[in-house]
Amino acid sequence: MxxxxxxxxxxxxxxxxxxxxxxxxxxxxxxxxxxxxxxxxxxxxxxxxxxxxxxxxxxxxxxxxxxxxxxxxxxxxxxxxxxxxxxxxxxxxxxxxxxxxxxxxxxxxxxxxxxxxxxxxxxxxxxPDVSPRSPITDVLPQSPTIETPQITKQPDSPSPTTTESRFSSNADTTPTRFTVLILLLFLSKGLVFLGIVCAATCGSVRYRNSCREKVSRQTHS
The missing domain is CATH 2.60.40.10 (Immunoglobulins)
Known part of the structure; x- marks a missing residue:
């Protein structure tokens, strides 16, 4: 070479x-x-x-x-x-x-x-020229920024969780109260029925006693 x-x-x-x-x-x-x-x-x-x-x-x-x-x-x-x-x-x-x-x-x-x-x-x-161009957002005017107002939570206002719990507790207790009312109704009816039975029984006993007394009087006379 x-x-x-x-x-x-x-x-x-x-x-x-x-x-x-x-x-x-x-x-x-x-x-x-x-x-x-x-x-x-x-x-x-x-x-x-x-x-x-x-x-x-x-x-x-x-x-x-x-x-x-x-x-x-x-x-x-x-x-x-x-x-x-x-x-x-x-x-x-x-x-x-x-x-x-x-x-x-x-x-x-x-x-x-x-x-x-x-x-x-x-x-x-x-x-060729491959330099990056500025995006369109840089050319257009920027829109004003809108601040979102902050909502201050009141201490006395119930939270959504508490309200939901109240609704759920009311919904749970409603069937229980209805059941108790039905039981009380049946119990009162039962007591009335027992009172009627007792009254009828007492009346029949008195009637028998009066009949016996009449029979015994007739026998002694």
Whole structure:
């Protein structure tokens, strides 16, 4: 693998002269920042940012440079794109503002050369805005709070439990009183019947005694 890298470097000198991330992601309407580094000796060269061409023109800019620095200007802004070259760190930073879905694609960050430019491929993806929105209740005016009046319980008023117990006790005692009344009625009738029987018995006894006395008188006379 190392031998292959050396062979590739000898065939394509400077192919790793520019480094950076392979892919970055930004949110719709937001921004994305890409940092690309370069080797020593390219500090004074212009740095650029562009879209990669089609498969027939791979690693070439499709419609020219979107933004690029110059020998005198290390920081340049063109529309929604800006680039800043830190020549001390040998790193240039590209920023894309107000991202749209059409901004998604493959880009090239590179160093401008007289013969063959040094480039690095970066894939940019844009995700839809998924930030939570405020609920409808936050927009609508809040209804006034109605306080429920507290009802103070009177000490003399009977509780529902006591009332129910009274009803239940009345319901339980009513059959008992009715039974007692029936028993008293039967008892009184029984006493009257006994009185009648006693009176009849006494009358028959007196009648027999009077008959005996008459018979005895007639016998003695």
């Amino acid at each position: 190392k031998l292959f890298s050396v062979l590739l470097w000898s065939l394509f000198p400077g192919c790793w002269a520019v480094t950076g991330p392979r892919s970055v992601r930004g949110r719709l309407g937001g921004s994305v920042t890409v940092e690309c580094g370069y080797e020593k000796g390219y500090e004074e060269n212009s740095k650029f940012w562009c879209r990669e061409g089609t498969w027939l023109a791979t690693r070439r800019c499709s419609d020219g440079h979107l933004v690029e620095t110059t020998e005198r200007e290390a920081e340049v802004t063109q529309g929604r794109f800006s680039i800043r070259d830190n020549r001390t760190r040998r790193v240039f930073t590209v920023t894309m503002e107000n991202l749209t879905l059409a901004d998604a694609g493959t880009y090239l960050c590179g160093v401008d050369m007289t013969a063959i430019d040094r480039r690095h491929t970066v894939s940019v993806s844009v995700s």
